[in-house]
Structures are given as structure tokens and as C-alpha cells.
Amino acid sequence: MGVSSTPFKSLNAETCVELRSTREIAISVCEYDLATTLDSGQAFGWQHHDGEWTGIVHGRWVSLKASQNRILVRTAANQREWSWITGYLQTHVCLRDIIETFPPDVAMQAAVTSCRGLRLLRQEPWECLASFILSSTKQIKQIKQVVQLLKERFGEPIPNASGLAMSFPSAQRLASATESEMRDCKMGFRAPYLLAAARSVAGGICDLESLHHLSVNEARGELLKLPGVGPKIADCVLLFAYGFPTAFPVDVWIAKVIRKYYPESRRANARELREFAGSYFGPHAGYAQQYLFHHARKLEGKIFSPSEA
DNA sequence: ATCCAGGTCGGTC
DNA sequence: GACCGACATGGA
Secondary structure, rough: OOOOOOOOOHHOOOOOEEEEOOOEEEEEOOOOOHHHHHOOOOOOOOOOOOOOOEEEEOOOEEEEEOOOEEEEEEEOOOOOOOOHHHHOOOOOHHHHHHHHOOOOOOOHHHHHHHHHOOOOOOOOHHHHHHHHHHHOOOOOOHHHHHHHHHHHHHHEEEOOOOOOOOOOOOOHHHHOOHHHHEEEEOOOHHHHHHHHHHHHHHHOOHHOOOOOHHHHHEEEEEEEOOOOHHHHHHHHHHHHHHOOOOOOOOOHHHHHHHHHHHHOOOOHHHHHHHHHHHHOOOOHHHHHHHHHHHHHHHHHHHHHOEEEE
16 A cells, blocks of 8 residues: 555665766775676666676766776766766665565575675666566567667667767657557567557656656556556566565566475465565565576576476 | 567457 | 467577
């Protein structure tokens, strides 16, 4: 009913930022695995070359590099302030405080040990929503390909270090595209969903900004009104874009993990799994989910023999 | 070649 | 409500 607003100290810590120029800062971080975080299936727009991650965040081209307890941030344009990137990276979050809230069972602890430094980002709602509408029954690699095609064909050019990069297209821009143009981006049967969602957002029928002020259940209800958005995608957006800490996306990986290691939920359907997880994994269940998800993916088929699938 | 991928939708029973 | 096939595309 009400908003979950427990004031965890992890949400109140300060980010320590060293300003090096109007285009470069170094953010002090503790337990932050940048590569794992940017490539853990929560965001699909980052490009990796030689230890450098480049992308566009809130309309600004940015380069990120991990360097011993620091994240080096470089932009192409002068910046007055940097909260757009510290907020995105959630560098103020104290990971220890979150991990302490996880249940001390074997599966959870194995995931924590295996994925040290994995973080949740705080993405822009529209890009996150659109990306996950594209995600259904697609591999992460393919989702990235479609996102890249959308940027190239519909994005806005943004100056980068040596030329122009393309942003993720706005809902307004996609709303004026045709289904055929969308299908040319290899999104297949998801094209009409993304197109209708773009028109709903662009036309103000769905106000993504207003969801910040709702309870998690109210916000989920709004997202579920959008075409192509079911419980799983809604929870991804609630967790990765709005930061609702108990949102718990149940996909095929998580369903397998939960059923294997938490036998009390073996007969549960997806909704019941989500409800079980929300109470069992505690106030940061969504974070726990990302650890379990990433750990399972790292192990690929190793923990699941074919007969168990 | 065959199965499956960070699911959802619209039909059935 | 719950079960089930269709839906594009391309990795593995």
C-alpha cells in the first residue's frame, strides 16, 4: 500500500568526487565492479573497448574507466555538475549495507561471493522500458544489437571525443516511426509493442515521470497498462530505472534458481515466486535478484543438468 | 539441425 | 484463473 521508504544509511552516504577538470572527474568507490555492472543484462547501450566503457547518459556522451577504487569519468562537453552520472552509477550506495540484508543461505552467499562489486544502476525510464520491451525471448547479445540499430536509425547525434555518437531515441521520435521501420531493426514481433508504448508515452497517456511518486504497486499497475509489458518487464523497469528496492523480476534464470534452491517455492507460478522472493530476500530483494541472476548466468549450464531444466 | 533466448498476448478449458 | 501456442531473429 504505502511507499517503502525505510531510510537505509546506504542511500544517504555521500559520493566522494575529485574534480579534475570541467570534463573529467574521479569518483571514489568501494566494491564497484564497473565492467560486471555495465554488462550484467540491466543496461544494453554500453560499448567496451580496451577497459573503457562509452555510452550516453541523460543526453551526455561519457567515457568510464575503472581504476583501483575509482571510476574515471570523462565527457566531451564541459559539465557544471555531475549528479547525472553519479546518480546513474549509484556510486553513493554502500554495497556492504545492502548485502548484509540478504538471507544467509547457501545459494545467496555463493552469488555474493561470485559477483563481488556488482551494482544496480539507476537508468532513464524510457530507455530502460523500451529496452526491456525488446528483451522478451531474446538473448542479451541480441537485445544489444537491436538497441544499437535503434540508436543509429532514430537517435540524436551527440558529440563525443572524436565525432558523434547516437543517443537512444526518445519516445517522441519512435512514436513517429512506422512498424516496418521498427522491424528493420530486427525486433520482430516486438515492433508493434514498442511502437504503441512509444505513442502512449509520447502522447502523455503514460507519464513515466509521475511513477517516481507512486508506491511500487501503483507504479507496476501503470507499467502493466502498456502493450508488451507484463509482470517481468514491469519489475525490470521498477528496479533498474525507478529504484524500487523490492521489485523482483522473475525470468527463466531466476525461476530455475529459486525452484532449485528454495524448495518451498517449487510449485509456485511466476507471481507466487515474485511474492515469495519479495518477502524472503528482504528489503533489497531486487539487488539479491541481480546477484542470483548474474551468478546463474556466469555458471551457464553448469549448475543445471539438462534433466533439471 | 534443433532448441532456446532477462515474455507477453490472445485464445482456450 | 491456469494452461498453451504464436510471435521474429539468430546464438549456441
